[in-house]
Amino acid sequence: MRESLKGKVIRIHDDNGYTDLGRIIYEFVDNDDVLFIEFPALSVKGAQEGDPANASEAKEKRKRKPCYLRMPRRIARGMIPLIGGGRSVSLVDFTVPTEWLLTDDQLKQEATSIEKNRRNLLEWLSHREQQKEIIAPIVGDFGEYELLELGLLQEQVQARSKALNYPTTKKVRQAMLRFLLGCGHPNALLPNWGEIGGKGTEKFTVKKTGRPSGRCRVPDALPEHISDEEDRRKLRDGYRKYKRKRVSVHVAYLRTMEEHWPGNESITHRSQRQYFLLPANQRPTEAAFIWAARSLCSASRINMGERVHRAVKRALKGLRSDGIVAVGQLGLIDSTSEDQTLVSAVNLLKVLPSTYRTVVIDVRTEYILGLYCGFERPSTLTSLLAILHCATDKVAFCAKHGVSISEGDWHSRLPRRIRADNGEIKSEKGISTMSATEVGLEFVRSYAGDMKSLVEATHLMMHRYADHHAAGSTQGQPKERGESSREEDACRTFEQNMKFVIETVLYINNEQAVPHLLTVEMRAEGVKPTRRAIYEWCVEKGYVTSEPTDLDTLHAHCLPKLKAVIHRDGIHVFDPRDDRRLIPGLVFVSNWLAESGLCERATRGRIPCELQLDPQDISTAYVVRQGLHQLSLKTADPLVKELTLLEYLLMTDDDKHVVDAMRSDQESRDAFFHSSNQDANKAAKAAKAQALADAGKAKPSRSSGYEKRKNLDDELSRQHLKSLGLGDFGEQAQSISPDQSTDYDLAHVPALRQSGPTALPGLARGNDEQPTDWRAHSSPGRESAQSITGDLMAQIRKARRG
Template sequence: MKLFVNLLLEWQDGTDIARIERLLWIDPSYTDVAIIELLNPKALPTWQKCKDLEEALETQRAHALEIDPYASLLKPEDTIPEKHRERRDQAWDIIAPLVEDKDERIFFSHGRGALLNAWVEKTGCTKMTLYKYLRRYWQGGQTRNALLPLFSKCGAPGKERQSHGKKRGRPNKISQVTQMPVGVNVDDKIREKFSRGIRQFYENAQGRTLQDAFQRTLEKSFHKGYTLSPDGVLIPCLPPAHELPTFGQFRYWYEKERDITHALTSREGKRRYNLRHREVLGDSTQMAFGPGSIYQIDATIGDIYLVSSLDRTRIIGRPVIYVLIDVFSRMITGLSVTLEGPSWLGAMQALENAAVDKVEFCQEYGVEITEEDWPCHHLSEVIIADRGELEGYNADNLVKALNVTVSNTPPYRADWKGIIERNFRLSNDKVIHWTPGAVYKPRERGENDYRLDAVLDLHQFRKLMILAILDHNKEHRMDWYRMDEFMIQEHVEPYPLDLWNWGIRNRAGHLRIKSRDILRLNLLPSEQASVTYRGIRFQGLFYSCDLALREQWFVRARERSSWKIDVAYDPRSLTDIYLRLDGGQRLERCQLIDAEHTFRGRDLYETLDYLETRKQQKELSRSRKQQSSAALNAQMEQIINEGKEQTSTALEQVTGQSKRSRIKGIRPNRQEERDMEREAQAWKLGEKLLPDHSGKVIPLIVPTEASAPEPSKDAEESQQEVSAAEPIAHQEDSTHVSQSQLIEKLHKLRPKMWSDDE
């Protein structure tokens, strides 16, 4: 191996300390070479034979180093501080004549001393300084920058200062005046108190300042005792300030020893740290290989108030905006503007819009475009959402039937889908904030209410968003977009539409196309319904379809039992529900039966609200029913007890009557009771009702003169018997004669009266 100047040789002599030498000079005959040890602070040049060094390299007793430890000194001039350059140039002016004239005497020990002595007399510099400059020049690679001051090595970096009984650090203001050391040195005990105070008062969610944490640390760990205030509170007694550590010392040791990740996480929480303070080393674009690889979807509440299209004097609030954006090209592929809260319904409409023909969609709002202006009518391979609407059973159909993978970000990690989050901000800055009715910062007292400025209805706002999306796709230049080598070669401009078209030509195969009906069927939310003999029962309503009638589902449900089926429904109308057949590739529409005509065209939530109200009313009626049952039971109990008492009294008055005789007389007793009921309940026209002595109303028959018959002798006698019985009834009533006895007397008189009438 050939030798050359500044070559570094490391000797393999078996010692623990490496011995590295630098070649300083080779004589023209290639016989001798001057070398110097690199790590020896007192090293001077020595001479070796060239052949000995070459032999050592060949036998591997030494090997050449490729990396020079002094290579960091070779840096541009504009990166070197001016004061450092001044010191370097000053040292160089002193030794430059010694090293630039290539006088080999400087490398020989017997001639170097005389040469340096003469130079000391000429420059006035000490011999020790000359040796220091020459040694740094030779060991540092024989360049001018080898003389740069090594301030980074000053002060024992990385080692803690020892006090040795003196106050370390900058003198206190009082010390500068009194010339007396003031303050304390921070030792291990004080540092432990600092650490404990930091953990207890600063690195937590309370949000104290470092100054406040320092004060609390002094009160907690540096007090000498307590005093008792008049109201019984213990107040810590602190030593004089010059006997306490300063806030500067507290801050110094905190910043020296702190773990910044742990500190930010402790003060702001893991969620806020990940969102605002974590390192950002990746790029979302790298996740997508081409158009349709990944869509990001998210919703936001528009910062604008709208008016009703039916009555423009009515303010209807703020719309909910859903947007789908292609990660590869930043192309906005789907839009939904509704009044529904952030829900599956809004996400469903945005996904459906991503797959429809945009020319027809824009024509609905009076915007004329061509296919080339917005060539997006597809679903993607992957959709990234935020654990909201696209998590759960509704999103399963995207995976199973439509072959779209759904990936949800962790909670509170909006930065994982920062592309669409940033797009919302661009939409607000470009469109919404300049529109009447836009939401501004909180109103101050006396300012106009921006809600009263609303002028756009929902249809007009959708048109405004369509125009903004078209402008974004065609004119939003992304100079920060990281082009790959193939894009650079083809001079692709960083516009979403240009990137989309380039990706379609060069990286196709990721987009999905489905018919509109199948897409809508698999986007509609699903739930289970029951097949019963009354129909397909869903949300308390009953449906029927041709398939169920052909296959006699309802007859089978009545013969056997009901069973469950999966149905899809549109929450905006309960008139129809849909059966998914053949794995979601075919549908069967079910309609409300005629008995449920009240709910046709009704909203799901309106119907559920009505049914829930009925349940609540039923629950509230429990008190009424219970109270009514209690009243009925009490009245029944009273009547039953009254009957028991009267029957018991009657049985006590009748003696010698056996049980058999009572049972044997049921038929005649029934006949007698029926006859009496017929008489009492018979309709008698022309009679007047008069109250009797007990307050009861009794009929009084008033015959006419023409039709009144002459009373017979037997009738007169019967009437006299009845009249004679009246005083007895009054007498018995006055002595509380039971009602059963009166009835018995009337029974005995009735046959005779009937015979007289005949």
């Protein structure tokens, strides 16, 4: 069975493209011949070369789109490939004109296309009905076989023209040919007015068109310039030549005027530069310059650049989730400022810069898998920390920030492939880390923000819910004139802000309605239109990809490495701002470190190492040494573990500033203390020298010993009496040698001179009884060296017994 060719378009291909020759309207029954009608564009002949008489006429005809149809041509099927005269020939489907798709109701309601036009479709409908009335007897009585194969078309056209009293057969013949060209389409008889004055067709007038300008209203106004075809050509040429990037339209207009509309008289400026321009009424206006160049590249396109314009203004087709059918198949990562103005948790009067947030989102369910918030600017570090957070436990993370959740409120999953822009994670460190963790990376080309529009929309949503309600928020806008300073309103710390960020993530994941993510299968099973329900349904049904499970590898590659050193008491961390200075008090310990023997080895010399630490959680650190080992911060203050690394560094800096401010007074006190010691030493040495001089030959010598034990007993007895308030005999005893004896009476004891009920009888100064001579109990030699305080205590005990 042969293929039907009716309705096909004969297309001839050449080096410049292709040309549509005509449309096949009939296939003969008795043989393989076909009939085709040439399209109107090919039925007009141009003027012969060298014929000036017909040149103007041909030029005028080329301005109009011809609509004249020739009689059908007969050709055999096998000759169709040869009709191109050596060029390639193909048969393609006919493209129906837009007007043919309109129904009668749409024509009556004057429905128009998307593009603006001034077409009167009611007149189109009236014209079609007139054409149908002309050929109605022919079409009603005869079919294609009789008219085309039996050759009755010409006869019936002549008979109908005669019946309508037309002088020629042109009107009836053209209506019939148009009907045949449309292959019976009801709207084939619509006029071809769409090709006349259509888009891109230029019109030239004798009178100035458009709204009159202000120059026309002045008295004795001169007539304005009217552009003809040559003027518009010059304007387009000037636009192409002078309109460049960073060259304004006005400058391009002036250069075009200077080139094509120079004046006859020169005007000398004070800078000795001459201008040659015609008066304003003798040259086109800038509006005419822009209008003439409307078919060329727009000014914005030129300023933007062709490559950028194609990328930014290109048509979007498909969805951002095309080809994504499983959870974890593709994740998006991006960073943004949190639009916050925070204060330090150590000192509420210290204002901190805005923090930055990095978010990772699953494309299939739009579920937020992980985030990282910190003071660090977006970088490979922040992106790796956000990716690490995707696989970590969210319950402990939320509890650290004062938010209580249960398992399932925030799922953990690491995407199998991550899409990022050409920024933070596009580095040797980021690519190697993702390769080591078996995670694929893909990067969005420049000026293709629609490839990650999902994460950009999530940023805006989190700004609206979490950030812009905080005191001191920047609202994502620069400060306006007269507006109060955001730094004055700032009062919330990073930790206080993190609670609202987590609550926003939980709301987006668990509560926000997203019916556009539901599939027919989900709706049939009654899945709730939330991201959590869709996520859990996909996992339950197996719409999920495998994920890397080695968290040690993630910790080893994603956490930043800080220079550290092992001491006997733990691992000390160097300040990342100055690797010669240890951070005070930032020491990490663990059972593994104590049992490894490294601390003992550090007593013979410190051991350098690298410590991996999350800047937002300094309570825990990791060290890679024969495996990944976790360490904890050694501190007596539990609140220190809630600080970020930045806040801890600021706190130690404040401590250093306070100590530096106190150092001057402390050095003054130290200097006074040392000088006072020297003065006391000098006075004591002088007193000792005087005592040695008074002792003479009785002074103790090194050969006889210093009798430290006996002197200690005397000193303790003296201090005991002094604590009892019985006075101090130290100065009297200083000048007494061991071989000397001294007369003491009770007048030397101040406590015994006091009157009162506690006074001892017989010891008052006014008593006639002489005091007992206790010196009689002393013996010569070593016994005579009995201490004064010992004799005095014995005398007191004797008086109490009496």
